[in-house]
Each structure stands twice: as structure tokens, then as C-alpha cells.
Amino acid sequence: MLVAVWRKLWADIKSHKLQFVLIASVLTLSAMLFTISLLVMGSAHEPWERIFEETNAPHIWISSHQYDLDFTPMIEHPEVSETTGGMAALANNPLMIEGEKRPVYLYAMDDPPQVAHPILAEGRWILSGVLDEIVLDYSFGHFYSLNVGDEIKVLAADGTRDLEVVGLAVTAHWFPYNEVTKDIAPAVGYLSQVTLEAIQPDMEQWYSVIGLRLKQPEISKEFIDRVYEAFPTQLTSAIEWQWVEQNATFANTINVMFMGLFSVLGLIAVGLIIFNTIGGQVLSQYQEIGLLKAAGFKPGQVTLLFLLEHLVVGLLAAVVGIGLGLMLAPGLISPLAENLNTPPPDIFAPGPLLIVFFLVESAIAIATLLPAWRGGKINTVQAITVGYQSQDYRVSGLAHLATRLCLPTVVSLGVKDTFSKPLRAAMSITGMVLTIVIVITSIEAQSTSKELAKNRVYDQGTSADMKVVRNFVPEEVIRNEILNHPDVTRFYTELPLFGQTPDYSEQPILFRLLSGAYQDFNFQLKEGRMIKAPGEAVVGYAVLDLLDAKIGNQVEFIIEGTLVELTIVGRYMESFNTGFVVLSNLETYKEKLGIEVQPLVYYLRLEDFTAAESLRSEWLTETKDLISIKIIKKEPPTSTAQLVDLITSLGLIMVVVTGANLMSTSLLSVRERSRDFGIQKALGLTPAQIGLSVIIGSITIAVISLLVGIAIGLLLMQEFIQQVGIQIGAGPDFFFIHWGYMMMLLPLVVLLAIASSLWPAYWSARLKVVDALRYE
């Protein structure tokens, strides 16, 4: 049998070289896509939860500005199962990176504790008691391309110190550092106690921090309340793991959802394409099946022969494809892993690789067995004399339509020929539809993440040129030096405060209390209108969702302990705090409170934007560097590019696979129809007309697939992106149809159809009539 398999395989390779190359490359690329999809799926699957488990992360972080606070009551509390022990830390201590100050939480962690032990992804841990070594958060390190062995400068009490990066570690301690979170939260780094002392010898500046694991994580809220009661004045913050998780997974929700969708679509499409290619190959060999039976093979043996032949090819293709996948995967997945703050997955794990083998081989097996089984049943004589094709010829509805439309003869011939095998046409179309859906997924992923980036930070939703944060500089200094500056044409101010609603006290909501000329700053609203009078509010989608409220409703909030009643007049989008955000008037709050409250942030419009840099340095000098000034660049924001790159490259590979599949199908069907082409030529069709009809057949498939694909893709994406939007609290109105891109798909798809049918068309155009008619 093996000899027979080998002989047949060899004969097939020799007689149909191109067909074989196509099948082999479809299988190889498929195995590669399978590999990448599985690895991506594995790394994108609930990454934060996984890291949380793996690092044995605490449920509550408690920090105090009292460096020697005695945590014993907490450590010995009956609800607490494990702790990190007290740790010394420096908050918001800047690292100098690319000339900019980047705030970092620095923790003294000579020995990683049992709880919250970071996972080293690269390099080694700091040596206990050794000076000037640092282990950085993996996502932060990769975001600024810092590698093990690099020197970085840290701002110290007496100037700067040089630290050596000795390792990059993954942690569930804090948010992953990425494009979305970098403006919101600092990164984390770990160093030895002696290094911490060297940076800041004044221990009064230190914080003490402890991480606690609870026996019942659900009660973290009540537990925090009790801790506050026990330490009424000493605590700076208590952070629950749910809050970290919410913010950590925020950017990734999109990544994970898109990657999940993409992997599933990809797997189905690739499976279908394998099925189509191999199935077509087997169907085209009906005559051969008859001959084998005539030569004394039992039907079972014929099936086995075909099966083994394709499995052998599949095995080789899987090996090559997995190899290619493993080569490409790190480059594609690592950026995503940084974004998710997971270590890059172990790509040599045998599990996924075995699954790829299994998937490829079983898709091949099904694709071979079905037609081979049908083939085993057909009459031997019939198979030899007429082959398979003349049995199921029928005139399809579409072909009739082509005739009725009085299309040019060549066009209607092409359409008819394509649809005379309805099953094959349907399979080709389905495969291509999936590819188009995937391409649309990648287009929409791109636009969604762009849209998200645009609304990521709220200052980009306004038309302000500059953002000034007062810090501890008195209000009148800002007023005199900056707001009254002749170059400032307009401004509004903001006081950010956290609050809740009376019914949902566990959900922190960010209130941006505005005053000044905010009406003139073009706030981008999704619904309703901007606030005008005191007592009005514009809220994020997540707030509406939480309160089950609509525009026009009156709702109650508690801002810093004060009950405030607000009428919702509009909705806007902001990613921060996963959409739990409210814009309101500072006057509202002042009235309630009865005292004067000062704004903290100032948004300016400048006479001349080009003067921004010089104004910034001027003002920084005047305030002795005590205020923060950010120039709001109007350039299109960078998006979560890693995701887009990944999906786009996978989409491109899909397109290549589809092209190969289209070509293979087209080649098979022109081979089967060689006799028809002979007859058509005898009837006076020129070679060019024959070739054209083949190309038109292929274009027909492509255009139908495009239309169906766009319809399905858009419906799917609409539903999907709405879900994404609701998940991240941004609202359901994320979805935009990019008709421009859709229009561009048409020529691209037609081009793909032409490219993949060029060789089959040439082959049939050059076919010798006499040879074709002799074929019997």
C-alpha cells in the first residue's frame, strides 16, 4: 500500500505540478495561520486574570505616606490569608526617558514576596543589597524599547542616578503600560532597599505599601472600610483588585475581542479552504478512481489510497507551515503581549502545535473522505468512460439569468461554466466571503482603535491647544501669568473629583467640573447637547448604562460626600475610568458646598499655536517648574497599532491563501472543462475569448463573494463593535462604515480574481483543440 501511495503521489506531482504546488502552499499557509491564530488566542485569553493567578496577586493594595506604619493588625487580621509584608516605595518618581520625565512607582523588593511576585520575562531579578539595579515592568520596558543591560537615569533627591536595567517582569500589580494607559497611570519598577535609600535618603518622603490576599475576595469593599476605621489618618489609598483589573483590561478588551473573533473566523475560513482545495482535487480524479478499481483495488482501498496521499502531503505542509508560523509568531505576538502585559507565550509549547497537526490533518481527512466515498460508490465503467463531470451538469439559475440578461456571449459562457458545478462554486464563494469578512474585520479593527484613540483622553475631544495643571501653585499666579497672557485667547477650567451614585457606591465616577468659556471649545458629543446652566451634566455611556438612565433624566450623585442632583443633557465619549465620567458645571458644586473651590486644570486656546513651545518654557521658568504643561497636538492620535498590525498581517496572509485557493479551484475546473473549451474553439471562439471567459468566471465568484462578504461583514461588525463599545463603557456608537475602504475592496478583489485566474485562462486559451477533443 505504501508503495502504491508513494507511486500515486509521485505521479500526481509530476503530472500536475502547478496544482500540486498550489495545494501544498494552501496547506502550508493554512498550517501557518492555524499556528499563529492558536498562539494569539492563547496569549489573548483573559491575560490579566491569568497573570493575577500566576503572580498570586493581592486583592487589596494599601499605601500610607507614613513610611514606618505598623501593618501588624492587617497581617494578623482573620480575613487576611497572605500578605506581601510591608514594602518601602517612592511614588511618581520620574525616570528620564528620551529627554522626558516619566513617572514611575519604585518599590524596594530585594526578594520577590510570595504574594505579588513578578514573573521575569527577560533578564534576572535584582541582587539583594546591590546598588543601582532595576527591574522594570515588562510593558513599560517594551513601550520605550528598553532592554536588559540598558542604563537609565532616575531623578534623585540630589540630582540623578544611573540605574542598570537587569530584568523585565510581568505583574498584575498595576496597569499594563501602553498607548492608552500611559497618560493615566505611572509605570512600576523594582529595586533594592539600598537603591531606594540612595535615590531618596529622606525617609519622610517614602511610602509604605502592603498587598493583602483575602480569604473572601468579594468582601474587599467592607474590608477596606474597616481598615480605614482602624487607621483613620495614616492611609493614602486602598486599591481593590477589581479596579486595577478594570483599568488593566480596558485597552485589552478590544484586543481580546477582536483577536478572538479573528481567530475563530480564520480557523473556519482556513478549514473551508482546505476542504475546498482537497475536495476539488479528489472530485477531479473520478476517472482515476474508476481506473484504480478496474485495476483490482477495492473501494475501501481506493479511499485509503487517496486519504494517505493527502495526509502525507498535509503532514509535510503542516511541518513547514508550523515552522513558518513559529518564525513569524513572535514578531506578531510580542507587541500584543506587551500591550496585554503578558510574557510572550511559549511558542514551542507542544500543545498548540499538536492541535495544528490535528486540525490540518482532520480537515484534509474530511475533505478527502467525503468525495472519495462518493467516488467509491460510482460505477466503474461510468467513471472510466465519462468521468465525473458529465453526471452532475445542470444549468443553474444564475446561468439562466446570464442568458436572460443578454450579456455578451463570452460573459455568459464564463458565468455558466462557473456555476455548472454549483457545489464547488458555493464552496469557493463561502471561502472567499469569510476572507472578505476577515478583511472587513481588520478594517473595522483599525477604525475602531483609531476612534478609541481619538476619544481616549478627553482633552482631544475638545479644541484646546494647551493643558495646564496647577499642582500646588496658587490660583492667582496662574490667572495673572497665564490666563491674562495676551497670547491666550480663550480658556476654561476643570476640577476633577471622584464620586459615586447613592445606589452604586462601589463604582468610582470621575467628575470633571468645568467653568469658564467651555462652550467655545467644541466638545464632541455623541448625543444631546453640551451643558449650559448649573445643574446640568453630560455623561459617559457607562454612567447611563449603570443608572439605566436616558438623556433628560434627573439623577443623583455623591461628589466627595455631597449629594448633587443633575439633569443629564448629553452623552460624550471618554475612555478614562472605562466611561464612568461626568462633565458638569463647577458652579453647581460650589452652590451645594457653599464654599469657594478652585479649579486644578486649565485648558487654553492660543492666538498662535506655533508659539506653544516657547510659551510653555516661559511659563515653566516663571513657576519654577512647579506646574505641568502639555501641548495638545492636533495630529491624528496613534492607535493601538500592534493589534492593527497583527490583524492586518494575518488578513494579508488570508488573502494570499484565498488567492491560492481560487487559483487551484480555477485550474481544476479548467482542466475538467478542457473538452468544452475544445468544442467552443471548434465553434469559432478565439483563444482570447476562451481565456476571457475563464477570467470572467473567476471575477463573478469574486464579486458575488464581495457583495455577500460586505453584507455579512458589516452586519457582524456592527453587532460586534457595539458590544465592544458597551463593554468598555464607550457606548454603542463606535461603528462607522468606511465606504471608501469598501469601494477599494472592489478593485482589489477583482484584481485578486484576475491574478489567480490568469494562468488557468492562459492554459485554456493555449489548449490545442485537437488534443482537447481527443481526450477521452
Next chain:
Amino acid sequence: METYLLETKQLTKVYRNNGSKVHALQEVDLAVKPGEMVAVMGPSGCGKSTLLHILGGLDNPTSGEVHINGQRLDKMSEAQRAVLRRKQVGFMFQAFNLIGNLSVGDNIELPALVAGLSVRQARKRRDALLEDLGISDKSRNIPAQLSGGERQRVALARALVNQPTILLADEPTGNLDSKTAYEVLRLLRQTHMQGQTILIVTNDPNVASLAQRVVFMRDGRIINETILQERDDTKTLLVELLNLEGG
């Protein structure tokens, strides 16, 4: 000088198969007059089909000339020959060679449409031919649903739809039993009577007896030619038989 519709001069075809040569045609001189019906006979492998294919421009000769209606076929490109075939040549084959995924009606219309006739003209001709050949009711069927005789009648209709200068038929009755074969022959004769020039390749002396002239081939050469007289025995017998069948 007599004008010929079809004329070959020193027509030679050599097939090369991994080193070995097959002389399928050797210096064949053949001429067909307008309205004539010529039969070509000879043993299997003597080059009959090769000759027919070259006459219809399906294949190129190795050397020699082919004139059809005053045009040099052997000097033309494949595309030019295809265009010439549309109007000038109708083909019938032993294996029918209908297009399996087109209905009978479409099979017949196709050459007319390719030749540039309007859909209405094509339909008119198709219906007339279907009527003439007695297969009007089969127009919507696909070839696989027809009997052998019916298929060959469709093939004849298709060959005639463009009113070709010459009809080339390669053993059109080879795949049919004698009764169906007579039916097809009757129709062939009928078209010949209407003035159609026909060149028919056959192994059957009965079929050949329909022709005015029989050309005998062997090993790629024409070895003999016979002009059949109207009173020729076999001929009379067959013609009478055909008349009877036609009722």
C-alpha cells in the same frame, strides 16, 4: 479554371512524439467543389481525422497549403482561423461534443451568437433548425437527457446554424446503431440536397455511398478516388431506404 471551395496542396502533417515521427498526412492534394458531397474512407490511423481538423483550421499543417473560399488558412493565426470558422465551417464529431452544461437550444445558438448574430436572429435560426430536424420539443433539455441520435441531430443543427460554406463531419454515425444512423444520414442528405457542401469521414461504405465522390486514404496519402454514379447499386439501395424512412 474550375473554382474550388476547399483545396489543399501538398498538405503534410508530421507528429513528433519523443523522438519518433508519425507522418499523419503526406502531400495530400484534395479539392472540393461547391455543393459537392465528398466522403473520405480508409483504415484506422490513416490520417482522416487529421485531415479534417486541418481543413477546419483546428490544427496547423507541417507544410502545404489549405485554401478555403479563396483564403489561405495555413497562413492564419489561431485567432484568425477561429473567426473564419464561425462563418465558413460547421463541425460534426463522432462523440457529438455538445457542451454539457448548456441546454440544447443554447448549444445551437452559441455559434450564431459568437458569430455576431443578434439574440433574436439566433433564436429564429435555432427554431427553424429544431423544426427541420424534428427535435423542437427538446430545446430546453440538456444533452445528457437525449439519446445518441438526438444528440447528433443537435450537433448537426449546431453545425448548420451559421449556414457554413462547408460542413465537416468526422464519423457522425460511428457511435450510433444502424437505425438511428440512417435517421441522421437522411438529414445529412437532406441538407446536401439543399445545396450544402459536405466533407464526411467514414468507415462505413453505406455512408460513403451517399456521396458523389469517395476519396480513399492509407498511411496519410490519398491512394484512390471514385466518382459514384446515381445508378450505383449500393447507392440506389441506400437512397431508397432513406426515402422510405423519411416516409
